[in-house]
Amino acid sequence: xxxxxxxxxxxxxxxxxxxxxxxxxxxxxxxxxxxxxxxxxxxxxxxxxxxxxxxxxxxxxxxxxxxxxxxxxxxxxxxxxxxxxxxxxxxxxxxxxxxxxxxxxxxxxxxxxxxxxxxxxxxxxxxxxxxxxxxxxxxxxxxxxxxxxxxxxxxxxxxxxxxxxxxxxxxxxxxxxxxxxxxxxxxxxxxxxxxxxxxxxxxxxxxxxxxxxxxxxxxxxxxxxxxxxxxxxxxxxxxxxxxxxxxxxxxxxxxxxxxxxxxxxxxxxxxxxxxxxxxxxxxxxxxxxxxxxxxxxxxxxxxxxxxxxxxxxxxxxxxxxxxxxxxxxxxxxxxxxxxxxxxxxxxxxxxxxxxxxxxxxxxxxxxxxxxxxxxxxxxxxxxxxxxxxxxxxxxxxxxxxxxxxxxxxxxxxxxxxxxxxxxx
Numbered sequence: 353x354x355x356x357x358x359x360x361x362x363x364x365x366x367x368x369x370x371x372x373x374x375x376x377x378x379x380x381x382x383x384x385x386x387x388x389x390x391x392x393x394x395x396x397x398x399x400x401x402x403x404x405x406x407x408x409x410x411x412x413x414x415x416x417x418x419x420x421x422x423x424x425x426x427x428x429x430x431x432x433x434x435x436x437x438x439x440x441x442x443x444x445x446x447x448x449x450x451x452x453x454x455x456x457x458x459x460x461x462x463x464x465x466x467x468x469x470x471x472x473x474x475x476x477x478x479x480x481x482x483x484x485x486x487x488x489x490x491x492x493x494x495x496x497x498x499x500x501x502x503x504x505x506x507x508x509x510x511x512x513x514x515x516x517x518x519x520x521x522x523x524x525x526x527x528x529x530x531x532x533x534x535x536x537x538x539x540x541x542x543x544x545x546x547x548x549x550x551x552x553x554x555x556x557x558x559x560x561x562x563x564x565x566x567x568x569x570x571x572x573x574x575x576x577x578x579x580x581x582x583x584x585x586x587x588x589x590x591x592x593x594x595x596x597x598x599x600x601x602x603x604x605x606x607x608x609x610x611x612x613x614x615x616x617x618x619x620x621x622x623x624x625x626x627x628x629x630x631x632x633x634x635x636x637x638x639x640x641x642x643x644x645x646x647x648x649x650x651x652x653x654x655x656x657x658x659x660x661x662x663x664x665x666x667x668x669x670x671x672x673x674x675x676x677x678x679x680x681x682x683x684x685x686x687x688x689x690x691x692x693x694x695x696x697x698x699x700x701x702x703x704x705x706x707x708x709x710x711x712x713x714x715x716x717x718x719x720x721x722x723x724x725x726x727x728x729x730x731x732x733x734x735x736x737x738x739x740x741x742x743x744x745x746x747x748x749x750x751x752x753x754x755x756x757x758x759x760x761x762x763x764x765x766x767x768x769x770x771x772x773x774x775x776x
Contacts, residue, residue, distance in 0.1 A: 354468040355487060357396045358458075359389065359475045360451055360563075361408035361415065367611045370756050370765040371730060376408060378475030379415035380615070381694045381731070383622050383631060384661035384677040386640045387418050388609055392473040393433060394638045399483040402431030403465055406475070407454045409438040409447055422641040436461055450581025451563075459573060470572050472583070474563040478618050478629055479606040480636060486600040487566055496571040496595040499523065499588065500564030502602045503541060503549065503557045512608075513561035513584045514539045515599060523597045526561075526589050549603045559599065561588070562606060571595060605629055613759035616728060619675045619692045623659045645678060652684075661695060669718075677731070681717025689725040693718070696732050708734070713769055727762040735764070736772035752776070 365372035371380050378389035389406070396404055402425065408415055416435055425431035436458050438447050448454035455472065462470065469490070471483055481500070490498040501515055509530065516525040516539050530536055540556040551557050561584060567575075571591070580586030591597050605628040607618050621627050631638055645663035654670045661678040668684030677695025682688070700708070700716040708715060714736035718724070722739040729735065741755075743762045750757040755764055755776055762776060770776070 354466060355401055355403075355471055355566075356462060356465055356467045356469075357392075357401050357404040357471045357473065357483075358455060358462070359392050359396075359404065359406045359473045360454060361389075361406060361412065362410070362474070362476050364410050365476075368609070368615065369758075370763055371612070371615065371728070372411065374411060374414070374766055376411045376415045376475075377609070378406075379411075379418060380476070380609070381677060382478065382609070382615075382619065384659055384675055384695065385643075386631075386638060387415075388478070389415060389419065389475045390422075390638055390640045391478060392475055393419075393423060395481055395483065395636070396471070396473070397431075397639065398636045399481075401471060401483060402429060403467075404431075404433045405436055405458065405461065406433065407436050407438075407448070407458060409454070412437060418641060422639065434461075448581075450585075451583045452576060452587050453581040455572070456576040459576065468569055470565075470567045470569060472563075472565040472567065474608075476609050477562070477607065478609055479562070479602070479604065480629065480633070481564075481602055481604070482636075486564070489600055490566045490598070493521075493598050494596060495566075495598040496568050497588075497591055497597045498566040498600050499597065500562040500602055501559045501599045502562055502604075502606045503551050504560045506536065506556050506558070509536060509539075509558040509560065511610075513588070515559045515561060517545075517559060517599050519544065521599045521601065523592055523599050526592055528585050528589075545601070549601060559601070562602065563608075564600075566600075611759060612728070612761055612763065616692060616759070616761050620673060620690065623657050623673055623675055643678065653682075664695075681715070683718060683720045683722075683737075685721040686718055687723045687725075688718075691724050691726070692728045694729060694731045698732075712771075714772060719772065726760070727764065729764045730766040730768065732766060733764050733768040733770070735770045736774065738773045739770050739775070741770070741774075741776045 362377035365377040380388050382388050423433035513528045515523050517523050575587050609615050648660050648664040650666045652668045653666045657673045658671050660676045663678050664680040666682045669682045669686045672689045674688045674691040676693050679696040680693050705715045714734040716734050718735040719737035724741045726743050727741050743760050748760045
């Protein structure tokens with residue numbers, strides 16, 4: 353199919369701080385061994401769409417490194433994953449001003465690859481979709497634009513773009529992040545869609561834009577001429593009035609990993625036997641960087657309802673409902689509960705560990721006799737012995753000397769150091 357994929361690298365990601373302090377949102381780890389950007393890239397590859405552009409701007413070095421080390425196609429596949437970073441040109445010396453502006457600044461690069469349609473995706477969402485089905489509907493309906501939508505409850509509706517569609521699934525109205533009760537009432541889903549998609553009737557639900565778009569090439573090029581910078585706020589509402597804009601209804605699991613709470617809940621959900629997102633689907637695998645790590649070594653430990661990535665060494669610990677990332681080191685008599693541990697980028701040698709101790713630092717990983725609950729521990733952190741970390745009795749949001757609290761969850765930032773005996 354004559355389709356190119358464009359993945360948006362996201363903005364500054366302030367709501368995911370401090371996980372985005374040194375990395376772009378799509379580079380944030382997920383499920384112990386992947387990055388968020390692996391989701392749309394893998395879904396695109398599995399859908400037979402192998403010409404992929406990724407538009408980047410903020411804190412993009414780790415994202416670039418991950419993509420370059422992971423996605424390589426052979427010379428005969430005609431596939432590629434190409435990074436297009438924001439740059440100065442004779443036409444302008446400014447950053448991407450929004451999602452639409454990012455695409456507009458790169459139209460010249462897309463033109464060198466023949467295509468009839470452009471699939472535009474976000475780089476920070478968790479879901480599983482075969483894009484071919486959406487593209488086929490786009491062709492069958494003779495649409496100029498097709499938008500992926502999904503039903504969401506009222507508590508999410510005020511943070512997303514909400515749509516109203518007719519029985520042909522054509523979009524007739526769109527509003528960005530509505531707050532007024534009258535507007536929400538007007539956009540609530542009704543039959544036949546409540547029945548067709550088995551949407552609960554006990555409370556109001558709304559069709560929300562997933563930030564997934566299929567554009568005809570000419571429609572996209574014309575819409576971006578002199579337009580405002582965002583698709584959701586500017587481009588889509590304007591096109592609804594003048595073009596054939598249809599919806600593709602996706603009823604499955606979809607999570608926008610835009611906040612610390614969403615990130616935390618999405619990771620811990622993966623610890624369940626039947627999680628909302630299936631990384632074990634052999635027909636739609638999720639790809640990531642091959643690291644060739646050894647199996648995890650678990651000695652005299654108790655582990656319940658948890659997910660353990662490869663390359664870990666866990667000794668005499670108790671782990672309950674927690675996600676443990678690659679190369680994690682957990683020492684004896686330590687308890688982890690409802691914790692997301694992102695792991696490490698390297699193993700510390702004995703000489704490096706002794707050197708760290710000589711400078712008063714704990715060894716990399718989690719020390720002896722520590723208790724940690726409802727916490728996210730970013731990569732390469734050093735948690736000392738006899739440490740207690742819990743958000744109980746603390747504000748929902750707080751900035752400490754070497755930790756943060758967001759949405760009632762404690763976060764130890766990347767490379768953080770928690771000294772021996774610390775109580776948070």
